[in-house]
Amino acid sequence: MRAWLHWKLLAVFVLAVGALSATAFWLERSEQIDPEARHYQWGSGRTIAAVPPDDMVLVTGGDYVIGDDSPEPADDAPPRRVRIDSFYIDRHEVTNREFQRFINNTGYLTAAEREGGAWVYRGGERDWIYLEGANWRHPIGGDSSSEGAMDHPVVLVSWLDANAYAQWAGKRLPTEAEWEVAARGSKTATFPGNLVVRTELNESQDRSPDHAVHNGKDNDKGARHPSAGDHSIITGPTNVAPDGKANIWQGNWPERNEIQDGYFYTSPVGAFEPNQLGLYDMIGNVWEWTADWYASDTYRSSGVSRNPIGPTSGTLRVARGGSWFCSANYCGAYRPGFRGKSPPNSSFNNVGFRCARDVTR
Numbered sequence: 001m002r003a004w005l006h007w008k009l010l011a012v013f014v015l016a017v018g019a020l021s022a023t024a025f026w027l028e029r030s031e032q033i034d035p036e037a038r039h040y041q042w043g044s045g046r047t048i049a050a051v052p053p054d055d056m057v058l059v060t061g062g063d064y065v066i067g068d069d070s071p072e073p074a075d076d077a078p079p080r081r082v083r084i085d086s087f088y089i090d091r092h093e094v095t096n097r098e099f100q101r102f103i104n105n106t107g108y109l110t111a112a113e114r115e116g117g118a119w120v121y122r123g124g125e126r127d128w129i130y131l132e133g134a135n136w137r138h139p140i141g142g143d144s145s146s147e148g149a150m151d152h153p154v155v156l157v158s159w160l161d162a163n164a165y166a167q168w169a170g171k172r173l174p175t176e177a178e179w180e181v182a183a184r185g186s187k188t189a190t191f192p193g194n195l196v197v198r199t200e201l202n203e204s205q206d207r208s209p210d211h212a213v214h215n216g217k218d219n220d221k222g223a224r225h226p227s228a229g230d231h232s233i234i235t236g237p238t239n240v241a242p243d244g245k246a247n248i249w250q251g252n253w254p255e256r257n258e259i260q261d262g263y264f265y266t267s268p269v270g271a272f273e274p275n276q277l278g279l280y281d282m283i284g285n286v287w288e289w290t291a292d293w294y295a296s297d298t299y300r301s302s303g304v305s306r307n308p309i310g311p312t313s314g315t316l317r318v319a320r321g322g323s324w325f326c327s328a329n330y331c332g333a334y335r336p337g338f339r340g341k342s343p344p345n346s347s348f349n350n351v352g353f354r355c356a357r358d359v360t361r
Contacts, residue, residue, distance in 0.1 A: 034256040037123030037264065042139045043149030046262035051151045052270040054098060056088035056357060057277050059182050066180045067299055068337030069189045077337050079189060080299040082177045083306045089174055089182050090354035092269035092280040093153035093288060094165065096146045099136065102165050110136055111158040111347055118156045118347035121325055123264055126254050139265070139349045151268040153286045153352040159317040159344035162289045162353035174356035176292040176318045176339070177308050183283065183321065183336040185276030246272055246284030248334055249327035257327075265324055265349075283334045284326070286352035287319040294318045294341035316341040323350035 061084050068077035102108065112118035112135035120131040122140045133142030136156045139149075146152070157165075159173075166172050174182070244250075244260050247267040251258040262271070267285055274280045292298070292310030294317060301308075310318070318341050322334035333340060342351070 032255055033124055033126065035124065037257065040123045040264040041148070042144045042146060042265055043152060045259075045264065045267060046271070048268050048271050050270065051095075051268060052091055052274075052280060054095075055091055057091050057182075057279055058359070059087055059089055059178070059277065060186055061086035062186075063304065064177075064181050064184075064186075065188045066177060066184070066337065067189055068335070068339075070335050070337065074338055076296045076299065077339050078299050080301055081304040082181075082308055083304050084175075084177055084181060085307060086359045087174070087178055088357040088359065089178065089279065090171075090356070091274075091278060093286060093352050093354045094162075095151055095269055096136070096154045097150040099154040099157070099165065100150070102168050106168060108161075108164060108168075110156070110161045111345055112136065112156045118349070120156075120349050123257070134349070135347070149266065149268070151270075152266040153269060153281070155266065155286055155349045155352050156347045157352060158347045159289045159342075161347070165353075166355045169355060171355035171357045173289055173291040173353065175307070175309050176290045176298075176320065177305075178356055179288065179290050179320050180336050182277060182279055183275070185279075187276070189337060246322075246334060247281070247324045248284045248322060249325055249330075251327065253325075253327040253330040263324060267324070282321055283336070284322055285324060286321075286350055287323045287340055287348075288321050289351065289353040290318045290320055292318045294339070315343065317344045319351055325350040 063081065063083050065079050065081055067079040068074045069079070117130055117132040118134045119128055120134045120140055121128045131141050134140070134156060136154050137146055138144050139146055139155055146154075163173060247261050247263050249257050250260045257264055261267070267281075269280050269285075272281065272284075275282055293312070293314030295311045295314060298308075298310050318339055320336075320338070320340060322331070322338065322340075325331065326333050342348070
């Protein structure tokens with residue numbers, strides 16, 4: 001009798017522990033994601049008085065040090081010496097209005113339009129999804145529209161789409177080095193103590209180019225989200241964006257975006273103060289494609305690189321600047337030296353671009 005009672009009590013205990021574990025798991029998975037986030041429309045948010053002109057800004061050439069100078073730097077962006085020629089760069093990201101002119105003139109179909117879908121994050125969701133019907137005209141699915149956001153940066157454009165636009169406009173995509181110099185306002189990166197340029201990879205660092213994989217579910221195409229930025233957990237100080245000076249995710253992702261900056265998704269170009277060169281949204285709003293292929297050892301050069309353009313081939317293209325999706329607890333990439341990367345044929349609703357142009361001699 002006692003043995004039977006003993007096993008009965010043990011069974012009840014095991015069942016109770018199992019029930020508690022299941023409840024804890026359910027609570028964790030259903031953690032109060034802001035229900036209002038599902039109702040935000042693309043293009044919603046505070047209005048601005050005027051949109052800056054669609055012109056270009058001269059960036060003066062010279063010798064610079066670029067790289068990730070944050071307190072917890074990314075391993076693929078140690079300080080690097082570069083010498084660049086003067087160039088022009090768009091004052092702001094290419095907008096839906098500008099991209100519409102390109103489409104009207106050429107009849108071009110973007111990668112997302114040809115494929116029938118793209119990678120999307122929508123408010124109220126726990127992660128990214130590959131969504132049929134999503135493209136630059138429909139940034140969060142077929143029932144959304146970019147028509148009310150013509151002065152916002154165009155998104156869901158692949159690197160191939162951005163490059164096609166740049167060629168049509170008589171411009172080009174900026175190199176990674178050019179982009180970073182421009183983002184810093186032509187100021188050299190600063191590092192504590194003497195400048196030390198690392199030329200060797202850590203033993204644990206993979207020498208082959210590889211992209212960060214978003215830790216979401218597999219999509220119905222049998223692949224996982226190829227992230228534009230490193231979406232692993234990033235802790236510690238980052239940069240200027242959390243105080244409302246740039247369009248990022250403010251709050252703990254994905255539970256709640258506090259929207260202290262006035263926007264859940266993209267913001268119109270010119271909504272935030274420009275940097276020292278008069279360039280808008282070099283940090284936040286949308287990631288920006290650059291011309292370069294990505295490699296983890298690109299920055300490991302002991303000499304001065306003249307107009308560097310990265311490796312001649314690869315599987316990923318570099319994107320810079322972070323986006324409205326980046327938060328301090330997840331994808332905290334809002335600093336000039338952080339290197340994002342993605343497959344050139346992939347499209348995301350937090351990635352856009354701006355163009356550059358050589359100075360005519």
